[in-house]
Amino acid sequence: MKVTIKEWNAVATWHWDIPEDEVCGICRVQFDGTCPTCKFPGDDCALVQGRCNHAFHMHCLMTWIDLETSKGLCPMCRQKFEWKDKE
Amino acid sequence: MASNRMRRIGKEIADIHADAHSQIKAEPFGNQDDVTHLRGSFPGPPGTPYEGGTYNIDIKIPTDYPFRPPTMKFETKVWHPNVSSQTGAICLDTLSTAWSPVLTIKSALLSLQSLLSTPEPKDPQDAEVANMLLKSPKEFERVARDWAVVYAGAPASADNGSGSSIDDTRQGAGEDSLAKYDGYNKNLIDRFSSMGFDVDRVVAAFRHVGVERRGGQDYELEENSMGEIAARLLGE
Ligand SMILES: [Zn+2]
Numbered sequence A: 001m002k003v004t005i006k007e008w009n010a011v012a013t014w015h016w017d018i019p020e021d022e023v024c025g026i027c028r029v030q031f032d033g034t035c036p037t038c039k040f041p042g043d044d045c046a047l048v049q050g051r052c053n054h055a056f057h058m059h060c061l062m063t064w065i066d067l068e069t070s071k072g073l074c075p076m077c078r079q080k081f082e083w084k085d086k087e
Numbered sequence B: 001m002a003s004n005r006m007r008r009i010g011k012e013i014a015d016i017h018a019d020a021h022s023q024i025k026a027e028p029f030g031n032q033d034d035v036t037h038l039r040g041s042f043p044g045p046p047g048t049p050y051e052g053g054t055y056n057i058d059i060k061i062p063t064d065y066p067f068r069p070p071t072m073k074f075e076t077k078v079w080h081p082n083v084s085s086q087t088g089a090i091c092l093d094t095l096s097t098a099w100s101p102v103l104t105i106k107s108a109l110l111s112l113q114s115l116l117s118t119p120e121p122k123d124p125q126d127a128e129v130a131n132m133l134l135k136s137p138k139e140f141e142r143v144a145r146d147w148a149v150v151y152a153g154a155p156a157s158a159d160n161g162s163g164s165s166i167d168d169t170r171q172g173a174g175e176d177s178l179a180k181y182d183g184y185n186k187n188l189i190d191r192f193s194s195m196g197f198d199v200d201r202v203v204a205a206f207r208h209v210g211v212e213r214r215g216g217q218d219y220e221l222e223e224n225s226m227g228e229i230a231a232r233l234l235g236e
């Protein structure tokens, strides 16, 4: 069989240099550190995860969700960001 | 907040530098310490009239970046329905309503590069360009290519425009006729003459605009000078 390529559309993608599940996509700081507005890691600077499984520092995500331009969407997948239920 | 923004922009610029592969660039516009005003650039996509050109983008980072998108406009003039041919303003949803804080300066530049391959004349930023693309695509391609050659430094190739007359111009410019170039570098002049203008007229336009001869060296002309030369040649 001979295959002739008639058209080739290159699609550009990008990714963080560190695996994306280890950094907050908004501030690009590791999840084991705090978001840029907090000093101490731990409960005061919690992580949140959406039903879509994308995680962020809570403070970073809230700054985004509070903007009307966010339309309440997850920054990663642009689905409605809904809190993932515990358990 | 401000220092967080600076740190993230700094990281982004470092990431862009580290990736030599994509040919995307971004540097401080003027003052090296000011990372809120950058100049980005990328090559025109292959298979488009913009191929071989380099496109510079003026980038301003707002105080609430990355929650608000960077403001970008084309610094290099470009003939494209979604970019103003006058101001370089861009119509692209990624840079307005579809912005997300996980996007980066680099991803935004990549979207601009792909915008050049996928013109959307139904949602134009420049109505004149969009009309031309819809009504006479051939004419659109020709003008887009001319602009790429004049403003973005794309090589003037013989397979664009009316082929035979261009070849004649080139062959006429043999060793013996170098005098016609009046001390200007041949490549500089040929970049315009290969678009179908007489060498004599191009040289006259160079003189009129006051382009430096630099001892017959080949060098990169200022965007302003190129614009003035083109305007002179087109009789504007
Ligand atoms: Zn964060």
Ligand SMILES: [Zn+2]
Residues within 6 Å of the ligand: A034, A035, A036, A037, A038, A044, A045, A046, A057, A059, A060
């Ligand atoms: Zn925090």
Ligand SMILES: [Zn+2]
Residues within 6 Å of the ligand: A050, A052, A053, A054, A074, A075, A076, A077, A078, A079
């Ligand atoms: Zn998501």
